[in-house]
Structure formats: C-alpha cells, structure tokens
Amino acid sequence: MSYTFMTSLVLVFAILWDLAIVRTRLLGRRVFWAGYAIVLAFQLLINGWLTYNNVFLYDESAILGVRVFYQPVEDLAFGFSLVLTVQSMWVFLGRRGIRN
Amino acid sequence: MKHYTYLAAMGFTFIGSIWLEVFLKVSVLKRIRRVLLTIFPVGIAFVLWDRFAITQGHWRFDNAQVLPLNRIWGLPLEEYLFFIFVPLAAILTIEAVRKVNGHWKVGDER
Numbered sequence: 001m002s003y004t005f006m007t008s009l010v011l012v013f014a015i016l017w018d019l020a021i022v023r024t025r026l027l028g029r030r031v032f033w034a035g036y037a038i039v040l041a042f043q044l045l046i047n048g049w050l051t052y053n054n055v056f057l058y059d060e061s062a063i064l065g066v067r068v069f070y071q072p073v074e075d076l077a078f079g080f081s082l083v084l085t086v087q088s089m090w091v092f093l094g095r096r097g098i099r100n
Numbered sequence: 101m102k103h104y105t106y107l108a109a110m111g112f113t114f115i116g117s118i119w120l121e122v123f124l125k126v127s128v129l130k131r132i133r134r135v136l137l138t139i140f141p142v143g144i145a146f147v148l149w150d151r152f153a154i155t156q157g158h159w160r161f162d163n164a165q166v167l168p169l170n171r172i173w174g175l176p177l178e179e180y181l182f183f184i185f186v187p188l189a190a191i192l193t194i195e196a197v198r199k200v201n202g203h204w205k206v207g208d209e210r
Contacts, residue, residue: 034201
C-alpha cells in the first residue's frame, strides 16, 4: 500500500465524514475555504521548510513524486483531510450542545 | 541545534495560531472540553494512520533533526505534538474566520 493510496483513503474518509456521516457540510461553506487557505499557506511554509531540510525522508517508490514547495502532494491531501476532520468534529460537537 | 528542527516547527505552529486566542479573543481555550473532545478522537485516529504509514516505510524521520529521545510507540515526541498543535490551529483558524466574518455560517449556530 503506497503513501499515495493511504492519503487517498483518508481524504475520501474526511469528505464522507463531513458530508455524509456527521453532515456538517463544511465543504459547502465559505468559512471552511477561507480558513483552509490560511492553513494551506502555513502548511506550505512549515512543512515545506521541514521537507526541504529532509526531516522527513520519503520512500520515493511510495509517492507520486509530485512536489509542491518541496513537500509531496500527498502531504497536502493529508493536511486537508486532518483540518477538515478536526473542524467538522468541532462543529458537530457544538451542534450537539457541547459548547464549552 | 539540529535536534530542534522539528520541535521548532511545532513551536512556530503553536505561536502562529495561539495569538488568535489572545488578541482576536476567539475563546477556543475557554471551551476546553469541546477542544479535548475534538482533538483526542481525531488525534488518535490520525496517529494510528500515521504509525501505519511509518511501519509501511513510506517515510522515516531524520534522527539528527528530532529530539534525541526514545521513540514513543514508534513515533518521536514531536509527531504527537503535531497531532495536538495542528488540530488546535485548525480550530483557532475557523473560529477566527467566524469572528472576522460574523455573517458567515459555520453550522453550529443556535
């Protein structure tokens, strides 16, 4: 199982989580995309710096080899999935009355 | 100094987001129960995924650039900090966007 496949799985899970499982539907909201734009900028900067410095050493046979700011494109899919799942969980809990 | 590379990145992530709590007053940390109930389950699920990817050999950490400590269940300490600070930053960010754009619906409005 490649890193590409594993990140694809987690991306599909995150989208299903938001749209179909807890149905927070953040993917259809401006607030999500505005927030993601900010997170993405920081990910490109911080993860890019770590990858540039070879803190993470990737098995080239496990990734597509497409890199954005030094980081494998798979890392971007992973970051997107993590942020979406976290924010969706946060909103889901708030909607269920867990507010503090 | 090299041992602090990954830790420094996590410090930057934390500092770069926590100011929203202090200066924009998004009141995320005041909702600590909701924060913990968000970060724990999601963090655990993603740590399991992460560890699996590492045991598959998809990537490894440069020992010279993480703290010279024993691995915790196969992962460096910084990796656990990642799964705390990045989710926290994600929550702080969505709340900051809500604060700045008061009319944008998030989905948990009463």
